[in-house]
Amino acid sequence: MQLFEQALGVLQSGVMILDGNYRIHFINQWLNKAFDSTPDLQGEQLFNSYPELEGKRIHQAIEQAIKVGLPSLLSPGLNRSPLPLYRGEGANRERFPQSIRVQPMQVDSQRFCVVEVQDVSSMIRREALLNQQAEKLNQMALTDELTGINNRRHFNMLLEKELRRSNLQGTPLSLVLFDIDFFKQYNDHFGHPAGDKCLIAIADYLKHQLSSYGYQVARYGGEEFCIILPEQDVEVARHLAERCREEVEQLQIQHPSSQVAQVVTASFGIASKSGKQSETQTSLILRADNALYRAKLAGRNRVIASERLDEA
Amino acid sequence: MNELTALELDALAEIFNISVGRSASALSELTQEPVAMSVPVVHVMPIQRVIEILSPSIGSERLTCVSQLFSGSFSGEAMLMFPENSSLEIVRLMLGSQVPIEQISEIEQDALSEIGNIILNACFSTIADMLEDTFSCDLPKLNVAPISEILEKPEGESVLFIQIQLALESRSLEGYLAFIMGSESEANLQQALRSFLTGVQS
Incomplete structure (x- = not known):
């Protein structure tokens, strides 16, 4: 079991497991570091620590996983940055765009929820560049x-x-x-x-x-x-x-x-x-x-x- | 199994109208745009019949399909389908993107999966509520292909087929929900509907 936890600790994307009371049962290092305020989130109730998430799509998705057992996908196009996660240091520190998957997990009779987070900054940058170029080409095709x-x-x-x-x-x-x-x-x-x-x-x-x-x-x-x-x-x-x-x-x-x-x-x-x-x-x-x-x-x-x- | 009665079909239509209503408000919250959805028709039929009915209006256009496998007292595959151009229009309207239609990207594809996920989950949770059932299901998969390929399933499977109308910024777009089930699942669905209706009437 320890081996798996260590592996999750070195993972370059975020994983957290919430229990039926939205308490953070497990959070890996990458994700804990990206959250801005609290030093260690393990054991905290997510929506007590971040009340601004209440009622948002991420809240609904987690609730749906725990209460109804349905998985959700939060795409960066529709939700740029659902969780308050930051990268970089000092003046370069910025909230990064995320792609999030929320999945229910049944262990014995208890329902948990696994939240998987990816930093999609480079994808967003690439897309913005492609869009710019496409727009330029369109403009060129229509201009004398x-x-x-x-x-x-x-x-x-x-x-x-x-x-x-x-x-x-x-x-x-x-x-x-x-x-x-x-x-x-x-x-x-x-x-x-x-x-x-x-x-x-x-x-x-x-x-x-x-x-x-x-x-x-x-x-x-x-x-x-x-x-x-x-x-x-x-x-x-x-x-x-x-x-x-x-x-x-x-x-x-x-x-x-x-x-x-x-x-x-x-x-x-x-x-x-x-x-x-x-x-x-x-x-x-x-x-x-x-x-x-x-x-x-x-x-x-x-x-x-x-x-x-x-x-x- | 026996054919669904008119009463049972009405109950299904009600369930799906509630579902798409919920998804519409979720989507409009997400996009800050008014989104309206309705379900004009609910039907159960063999999969071959669905292909026959859709083919003339879809023609050679491809379908964009978001699907989730589900299991519960009845199991199968749930699909949300739009003709490709409509699906691109939806995602463009929702993301407010200016990029031409042929340049749809990863971001737009993910957004489409999410839109499908919101609608399908709303259906599952409403069905679970009303029929006092629970479902487990997979994360959504996105697939763009000709209709024959999308609906290439074992023979004998029947489909709970639902036409949906989506209104977005003065545009009205038609899409389809399909729940593909084996005959045993279909019988279980009917059973669940019957107990639901008995509960309502008593």
Whole structure:
């Protein structure tokens, strides 16, 4: 018997045995050391020593083992640190996350309960790291590398979500698509690095001005951007597009080879759906693209809205 | 054994409604989120029939199953099953995790085992209370596999099959409880139910 106790004494995880009155019949060194206050817990009643555990899940689990004879598992995801257990010394001393198993044990006619504790700090750290990396990868997959705003793939996901919401809840939805005027000539004149800078400047403007309204902006393609306006009708979209048009012009990016102005300008197409009509993603994008095309035909640096479907 | 009577089935439904009610409050305490559970249907049938009934709605999706072996006046294996996607959604809602569904990890798996353990234990302790019985059982095991594999048991075993509805943050998810028993256990369960009902009526 002594051999087993010695073995439990060197174990690098916690074991304690409680009797029917929640008295600690046995506790191994590892676990006793991890408990913060009392020097020796053997012989103490657990919930007298730690009244804050009363009514908690660990208490319920122990009670269930002793009264009903059922085992329990306490996972670190749902209970980060059920027992007041600490590791490290001095300033580094911290309560550690635990995985706990509680099992009933019948000896003759007496019911005991075995509590088994593992320190899962390293598992939690590994998981946090993996989650961070996963999030970074997801972010990368959805962000436009050059401008740092949403890419087309993310735009499609966002639009699909907003369309579903609009169709379900009967709220309007607007989409603005715009294109930098004579961008090819800009690139030819100043070179691609300057072209990239121009795109970044416009993306930065969009990001700072529009995200606070809950509008989503994305780079749709080369020099094409789009804005999703959830719950907004065509008038709001027209107003916003008009403001964007003015402010792009006011960025005062010199564009000598433009045929419409001295500076960089953009043409805007809008498609809106009312809450009543249901519309597919393709149809909404097609209508916005068509309006943009007509804005270009009409002389560029302007805003044109597609006619509403139910009026067409 | 004889088929369970309507009265006996009602008594079982009551027992399981109490059980899932208890588990729901335990889970909601744990997660600080409102959790509601109900048991629309309780049924006893051969295991093959369970597979037949579930297969069309599950399709090729795998089942997540938390199981505990139990023994008492009736013995067998208790299982809590959810279609894999629902089980991942449950654990994500409960842990508030943002990680995409395919990246479920050790922590989430353990959390699922615990959720299953809470629900199954609530069932056992309620049954023990009402039928004045005691059970001993094992720690939960988690298994994710096609339905045919999960329910691959000796022929002739019958199943106490319970559909459960779990409501979490405006989502409603369907899962299943199954108590797989040999015919002797089934007869003992019926016996226990009869004495319970006699006790109630007298």
